[in-house]
Amino acid sequence: MAAPPFALEIRPAGAYLPALDLYLDPDRDVPRAFVSHAHADHGSGFASGTVLASSETMRLLSARHGPLAGEQVVDWDASLEMATDRGMARVSIAPAGHILGAAQLVVDHPFGRFVYTGDYRSGGGLTHAVGKAVTCDTLAIESTFALPIFRWPDRAQTIARLIEWCRRHGDEGAVVLAYSLGKAQELIAHLVAAGLPVVAHGAIFKMCEAYEALGVEVGVRAGAVRPYAEIGARAKLRGALVAPPRAAATPMIKGRRGVRVAFVSGHALVDAQVDRYRADAAFVISDHADFDDLMATVRASGASHVYTTHGDAVPFAYELNQAGIPAEARERHAIDTAAEEVGS
Numbered sequence: 634m635a636a637p638p639f640a641l642e643i644r645p646a647g648a649y650l651p652a653l654d655l656y657l658d659p660d661r662d663v664p665r666a667f668v669s670h671a672h673a674d675h676g677s678g679f680a681s682g683t684v685l686a687s688s689e690t691m692r693l694l695s696a697r698h699g700p701l702a703g704e705q706v707v708d709w710d711a712s713l714e715m716a717t718d719r720g721m722a723r724v725s726i727a728p729a730g731h732i733l734g735a736a737q738l739v740v741d742h743p744f745g746r747f748v749y750t751g752d753y754r755s756g757g758g759l760t761h762a763v764g765k766a767v768t769c770d771t772l773a774i775e776s777t778f779a780l781p782i783f784r785w786p787d788r789a790q791t792i793a794r795l796i797e798w799c800r801r802h803g804d805e806g807a808v809v810l811a812y813s814l815g816k817a818q819e820l821i822a823h824l825v826a827a828g829l830p831v832v833a834h835g836a837i838f839k840m841c842e843a844y845e846a847l848g849v850e851v852g853v854r855a856g857a858v859r860p861y862a863e864i865g866a867r868a869k870l871r872g873a874l875v876a877p878p879r880a881a882a883t884p885m886i887k888g889r890r891g892v893r894v895a896f897v898s899g900h901a902l903v904d905a906q907v908d909r910y911r912a913d914a915a916f917v918i919s920d921h922a923d924f925d926d927l928m929a930t931v932r933a934s935g936a937s938h939v940y941t942t943h944g945d946a947v948p949f950a951y952e953l954n955q956a957g958i959p960a961e962a963r964e965r966h967a968i969d970t971a972a973e974e975v976g977s
């Protein structure tokens with residue numbers, strides 16, 4: 634295999650671009666990092682260093698973790714210059730789909746263009762920008778759901794089925810288990826648009842408020858979404874209660890009689906995950922690309938060299954090589970499957 638035009642290394646803190654002396658979504662404290670989006674597994678390495686991120690990601694990170702030590706916002710329609718040992722590079726970002734603020738890193742350099750997708754999904758939503766492939770020479774792409782068994786059902790139809798399910802069980806209380814940042818806000822926006830009253834778990838409500846502070850309405854200001862604390866444990870649920878999967882084992886849900894529970898995630902494709910949360914129903918809706926989306930994105934990028942990161946990095950690199958696209962796995966985490974931690 635010929636040497637790639639742009640090297641990506643794995644160091645103890647995570648993926649590292651030597652050319653720019655820049656870490657990508659590190660999980661330990663580093664001097665300088667690009668943080669692709671505000672999920673917990675991306676960018677826990679910013680305690681003292683400088684963070685490069687979109688303005689939305691910066692605000693969501695602050696809302697979740699408090700003020701950052703050093704911020705360098707990368708605007709959507711501008712670029713930064715960064716010195717390398719082989720001349721200046723221009724650094725910019727492009728939408729990655731996934732959740733509000735999620736960005737792909739685009740590095741233009743005299744020896745080619747490098748793109749890092751971060752967490753990625755093609756297509757748009759009510760609460761985030763449309764993710765799409767960026768043409769490049771070297772592509773580092775996430776591979777969270779990169780096995781050929783991961784093929785999502787039609788998204789719009791699945792969301793419509795979820796809305797119908799919530800409507801059917803709303804009188805007894807329809808609990809929707811969804812990751813608290815991104816997935817929950819997107820689903821809430823859909824439920825509210827369908828006219829359903831929504832109660833949100835505290836952590837989810839806080840992120841709904843953060844979305845609305847960034848100009849993305851999900852129904853809080855409109856009075857259609859209320860925090861769980863306002864309802865209390867004794868009051869009967871009406872409509873949908875949206876809570877993170879970990880809440881399934883707490884009195885908030887376990888202590889209520891008659892409620893129905895739906896698990897909403899890419900992980901819902903795997904029965905064991907549905908059993909884990911004792912869900913009555915499962916809806917396969919993911920904020921990540923599935924296998925076909927990942928393959929299509931790699932092809933559309935035109936990259937002559939691909940690094941796969943995260944999750945199914947090794948098998949996905951194998952699939953790409955089988956398809957005639959030179960690829961190497963760059964694994965950041967040994968174990969990275971819990972829906973609760975990585976988003977879904």
Ligand SMILES: [Zn+2]
Pocket residue numbers: 670672731752975976
């Ligand atoms: Zn994510």
